[in-house]
Amino acid sequence: MPQLAIAKEFLAEYAALEKPVRERVTQVFAKFEQATHTGLHLEKINHARDDRFRTIRVDQFWRGVVLAPRNGDTYTLMKVLPHDDAYAWAGRRRASVNSVTGGIEVRDVDTIDSTLPHLERVAEHVPTRLFEDVKDADLRRLGVDEQTLGFARTLTDVFQLEAARGLLPAVQWEVLYGLAAGLTPEQVWEEMGAAIVEGEVDPEDLDAAVRRSPDRVLLVEGPEELTAALESPFDLWRIYLHPAQRAVVEASYGGPARVSGGPGTGKTVVALHRAQRLAERGEGEVLLTTFTSTLATALEAQLRLLVESRSENPEEVLGRIRVEHVDRLAHRVFREEHGQPDLLDPARERALWQEVVAGLGVDLSPSFLAQEWRQVVLTRRVEDAQAYLEAKRTGRGRGLNAARKAQVWQAVHSFRNLLGERGLWTHETVSEEAARILAGRAEKPFRHVVVDEAQDLHAGQWRLLRAAAAEAGDDLFVAGDTHQRVYGPKVSLAEVGVNIRGRSSKLRINYRTTAQILGWSLGLVLGEPVDDMDGGLDSIAGCRSEIRGEKPVLHGAATWEAELGYLKETVGSWAEAGVLPDEIGVAARSKRAVEQAVLALEEAGLPARSLAKGQAVGSVPVGTMHRMKGLEFRCLAVVGVGGEQLPAPRSVTPEEEDPGAHARDLLRERSLLFVACTRAREQLSVSWHRSPSPFLEAVLDR
Numbered sequence: 001m002p003q004l005a006i007a008k009e010f011l012a013e014y015a016a017l018e019k020p021v022r023e024r025v026t027q028v029f030a031k032f033e034q035a036t037h038t039g040l041h042l043e044k045i046n047h048a049r050d051d052r053f054r055t056i057r058v059d060q061f062w063r064g065v066v067l068a069p070r071n072g073d074t075y076t077l078m079k080v081l082p083h084d085d086a087y088a089w090a091g092r093r094r095a096s097v098n099s100v101t102g103g104i105e106v107r108d109v110d111t112i113d114s115t116l117p118h119l120e121r122v123a124e125h126v127p128t129r130l131f132e133d134v135k136d137a138d139l140r141r142l143g144v145d146e147q148t149l150g151f152a153r154t155l156t157d158v159f160q161l162e163a164a165r166g167l168l169p170a171v172q173w174e175v176l177y178g179l180a181a182g183l184t185p186e187q188v189w190e191e192m193g194a195a196i197v198e199g200e201v202d203p204e205d206l207d208a209a210v211r212r213s214p215d216r217v218l219l220v221e222g223p224e225e226l227t228a229a230l231e232s233p234f235d236l237w238r239i240y241l242h243p244a245q246r247a248v249v250e251a252s253y254g255g256p257a258r259v260s261g262g263p264g265t266g267k268t269v270v271a272l273h274r275a276q277r278l279a280e281r282g283e284g285e286v287l288l289t290t291f292t293s294t295l296a297t298a299l300e301a302q303l304r305l306l307v308e309s310r311s312e313n314p315e316e317v318l319g320r321i322r323v324e325h326v327d328r329l330a331h332r333v334f335r336e337e338h339g340q341p342d343l344l345d346p347a348r349e350r351a352l353w354q355e356v357v358a359g360l361g362v363d364l365s366p367s368f369l370a371q372e373w374r375q376v377v378l379t380r381r382v383e384d385a386q387a388y389l390e391a392k393r394t395g396r397g398r399g400l401n402a403a404r405k406a407q408v409w410q411a412v413h414s415f416r417n418l419l420g421e422r423g424l425w426t427h428e429t430v431s432e433e434a435a436r437i438l439a440g441r442a443e444k445p446f447r448h449v450v451v452d453e454a455q456d457l458h459a460g461q462w463r464l465l466r467a468a469a470a471e472a473g474d475d476l477f478v479a480g481d482t483h484q485r486v487y488g489p490k491v492s493l494a495e496v497g498v499n500i501r502g503r504s505s506k507l508r509i510n511y512r513t514t515a516q517i518l519g520w521s522l523g524l525v526l527g528e529p530v531d532d533m534d535g536g537l538d539s540i541a542g543c544r545s546e547i548r549g550e551k552p553v554l555h556g557a558a559t560w561e562a563e564l565g566y567l568k569e570t571v572g573s574w575a576e577a578g579v580l581p582d583e584i585g586v587a588a589r590s591k592r593a594v595e596q597a598v599l600a601l602e603e604a605g606l607p608a609r610s611l612a613k614g615q616a617v618g619s620v621p622v623g624t625m626h627r628m629k630g631l632e633f634r635c636l637a638v639v640g641v642g643g644e645q646l647p648a649p650r651s652v653t654p655e656e657e658d659p660g661a662h663a664r665d666l667l668r669e670r671s672l673l674f675v676a677c678t679r680a681r682e683q684l685s686v687s688w689h690r691s692p693s694p695f696l697e698a699v700l701d702r
């Protein structure tokens with residue numbers, strides 16, 4: 001019986017077809033499997049470069065282009081186009097089998113042949129070639145075949161490669177793009193890892209090749225699955241994983257494992273798929289957790305979509321996964337033993353530190369002590385004066401002599417005593433206590449723990465998660481990007497009992513943002529020393545996007561009013577171009593700026609809402625940079641990126657008070673801007689008034 005497969009690109013294009021055509025496509029292909037081989041009416045194309053491309057009639061005007069193997073029964077729907085375009089598209093192309101992945105690939109042979117002489121002429125006048133440092137042998141080993149190799153050798157810059165995206169076989173193009181982005185052949189090989197097929201590949205066996213290409217082609221089992229796939233073309237993440245993503249989703253790890261990667265590389269997608277996978281195994285409960293309640297709510301909704309569309313027994317699978325943000329888990333466990341905690345808010349905590357300082361008569365600042373308590377005493381679980389004397393104070397800047405340390409310890413000790421005597425708690429101590437409770441229980445609540453936005457968790461939360469599942473294979477899985485840390489302090493996973501050595505993977509292809517916006521945004525953090533939570537430094541080199549678009553638009557205004565005027569124009573022009581209000585986002589550093597931006601937009605007749613006030617469909621969401629986490633927008637305006645607003649003066653510890661905290665605060669402010677800017681999918685506007693923020697220095701002219 002013929003089996004229908006759909007090329008990933010077509011799923012995205014289907015939505016753009018007019019409704020009657022869409023309906024006809026569904027009708028024609030829903031019957032596909034019932035049709036006998038002879039009843040399929042696949043038309044041959046005269047003078048085609050590859051006679052395995054055929055057309056199928058959709059209606060009088062439209063034709064589907066189908067790739068039909070010589071042997072085998074898998075037919076891949078590639079395109080639906082007007083009659084003449086369909087014939088032209090199919091006539092120019094050739095299908096082949098990638099020698100490394102064994103997957104299906106299609107190239108535009110006609111255009112490659114006709115472009116080559118022009119590229120060769122250009123190359124004669126340019127002294128260097130794009131891939132001159134890469135050996136032919138390496139390119140071949142990575143599956144670049146002779147035609148693509150000849151083409152690649154004529155390229156002189158990355159823009160030519162980008163322009164050739166639709167011409168070259170996709171996997172081979174990705175290999176070249178990775179090399180052009182600065183990856184070594186070994187790194188590219190590693191990235192292909194999961195897709196590499198073992199044994200010989202038969203270059204003629206298209207049927208096997210299609211079946212080996214789950215990242216590019218969806219095999220459709222019956223009309224219902226066809227309708228479901230066609231109806232949600234924008235949720236491609238649910239269906240197609242990049243081989244590098246799939247490898248992480250499907251792996252069995254001997255212990256805790258981690259996936260990292262720049263913004264938009266699909267870490268959350270991987271975490272969701274992995275949670276589903278682990279639940280399907282049926283070995284026990286899965287905890288899917290993250291940093292904030294808003295993010296947890298979003299995860300839960302996405303998980304439901306994924307499981308409902310991809311699991312055979314969705315309710316059972318969902319029943320095995322608990323989605324809960326980490327503080328909520330901490331409080332739940334805490335309450336089981338102690339009831340509701342009396343929580344210190346920041347103002348009460350400051351007052352308590354002041355009380356300690358006054359009581360002891362020492363000249364130590366409450367904010368210094370609070371940071372020392374969190375980052376050294378709590379993080380390292382320091383229990384007595386001797387341990388504090390010996391504790392590493394990495395990142396705390398100013399060294400303390402023994403006498404000073406004794407004073408600090410005395411203050412911390414008094415503070416802890418006060419907490420104990422008065423029955424007071426902070427979120428950190430609640431986590432620590434919950435961790436202690438779970439560590440003491442023989443029965444752990446979860447078999448697997450999956451953590452998203454891992455970079456923002458503090459040590460107590462890590463200890464809690466460590467204690468929430470017994471040590472075993474596939475116990476903990478963490479996804480995060482330390483360049484996006486905007487809340488928590490630096491944590492070394494090894495120090496909190498989470499050993500990921502040898503079980504760490506990196507994603508590098510961004511699916512959200514255009515190459516222009518991503519490249520510009522990466523400039524905000526490049527060169528900043530950012531830890532990798534595992535004793536080393538993280539790098540976002542090689543993080544790249546394959547989507548082309550416009551450069552970010554930068555604008556400096558004279559005053560805040562003028563900047564808001566510019567915002568109104570920008571948002572107005574996006575709305576006029578047909579972008580829906582919900583697809584537009586506005587980010588600012590402070591709550592006040594958010595409120596003023598909402599007012600300004602409303603004044604201009606553009607419905608807007610503050611994200612802090614929750615959902616309101618049909619208006620432009622405006623939020624602080626902190627709230628931008630986990631969101632994405634087609635068009636995004638980041639406002640108030642001025643020298644007086646970013647870094648936010650009140651959020652940065654003065655250098656003279658504590659140089660370590662100062663540097664860390666500055667990096668956090670920089671990361672905030674980075675997080676905000678990387679939420680934009682198609683258009684990014686960045687504006688300021690008076691002087692630009694110092695963080696923009698490196699990227700102002702790009």
Ligand SMILES: Nc1ncnc2c1ncn2[C@@H]1O[C@H](COP(=O)(O)OP(=O)(O)OP(=O)(O)O)[C@@H](O)[C@H]1O
Pocket residue numbers: 236237240241242245261262263264265266267268269270481484510511512630632678
């Ligand atoms: N394999 C895929 N195919 C299509 N779209 C994908 C794929 N993987 C991820 N995406 C899309 O890319 C976007 C970013 O994915 P996701 O949020 O998982 O990335 P992230 O690495 O967690 O991002 P960030 O760190 O910036 O929050 C989402 O819109 C997601 O649906």
